[in-house]
Amino acid sequence: MRGGDARAVLAKVPEDWADLIIADVFSGARTPAHLTSAEFVGEVRRVLRPGGFYAANLADGPPLSM
Template identity: 75%
Template sequence: TADAREGLGRFPDGWADLIVADVFSGARTPAHLTSAGFLTEVRRVLAPSGQYVANLADGPPLAHLRGQVATAAAVFPELALA
C-alpha cells in the first residue's frame, strides 16, 4: 500500500490499460491527487489506448468539480463526464 501519487512512480511508462481514482479524505479528493502533476503521472503510466476514470464529488456551486475538469482537460486530449 502507498499513497496514490507515490505509488504511480513505481510503474513504468505505458504499463496500465486502466487507472481508477476513487480516493477521498472526507468529502473531497486530497489536493495532491487533483493537480496537473498527478494527472501527468497518470497519463505517463497509461498505455496509449488506456483510460483514466475518476470518481469526483462536489456540491453546489460545483467549483471543485469544475477545477478538476479543467485540470484534466489540460492533460488529456479527450474527456467524458457522466
C-alpha cells in the first residue's frame, strides 16, 4: 500500500506493478485537477498489471441521480 499524492506516487512505481489501484482523491469537496486528466489515467494503466483493476471514488453533486 502506498499513500500520498496519487500522481506523484504512481510516477515512482514500475510498469505492471499493481493488481489493484484505488483512487480516493479529494481536496475538500473537489478532485484535484491533475488527477482528472488523461495523463493521470495513462499512469494508472502503465502501473496496472494485465487483468488489474482500477477503482475510483467519484463525486457527484445534488440531486445524485442514478
